[in-house]
Amino acid sequence: MEQSRLATVAFGLLWVALIFQTAWTIFYASWTIGALTRPLIFTCGFLLVALTRGRIRWIALLGRLIVAGAFLTALMNRPGNWDGFVRYTARVNSFLPHEAIPAVAVLATITECVLCTSMLFGINTRWAARGSAVLLFLFATAMTISGLSQAEWAVYVLSAGALALSTTDASLLSVDSVIVSARGPKAYQRDELSTSRAVR
Secondary structure (H helix, E strand, O other), rough: OOHHHHHHHHHHHHHHHHHHHHHHHOOOOOOOHHHHHHHHHHHHHHHHHHOOOOOHHHHHHHHHHHHHHHHHHHHHHOOOOHHHHHHHHHHHHHHOHHHHHHHHHHHHHHHHHHHHHHHHHHHHHHHHHHHHHHHHHHHHHHHOOOOOHHHHHOOOHHHHHHHHHHHOOOOOOHHHHHHHHHHHHHHHHHHHHHHHHHHH
């Protein structure tokens, strides 16, 4: 799918996710502000990305950091509470065999660590954003199938937002931008193009 078509689809999905998330937030407005803080931050950040279509670099950076921050928040308590996370993984993936849950928990954690680092520091930002979109979509869908509320984390907003970021320049304050400065934008674009062709 060419970049302009992908951008149209990605931003369309982002608007759908934002509308759904806003409706959920209004419905649960009686909750304490603490319970709504996280989804409100994620939703407002990606509302800015959607309104600007990612054309303002510092807003695209904000979106990138929101995705990284979401992963980081999820990862923070795991080292001291691994058994609790495995139990939570079983709840989220209630449709999977119980024997598979420990492996899923390890795989999810490794993937989140890689994507969190890539999004935080802007390493292969476009591909990290696409990987984040896929992983977050899988999380949200698994939660929904298992009867849990993905909206408490605005996971579909994060997923669609990450996909939208993959079609924009979210490389402000990133390792990618340092590489571009050192090698020149044409060399970097050639690398991205050759990687893209290899993936296809």
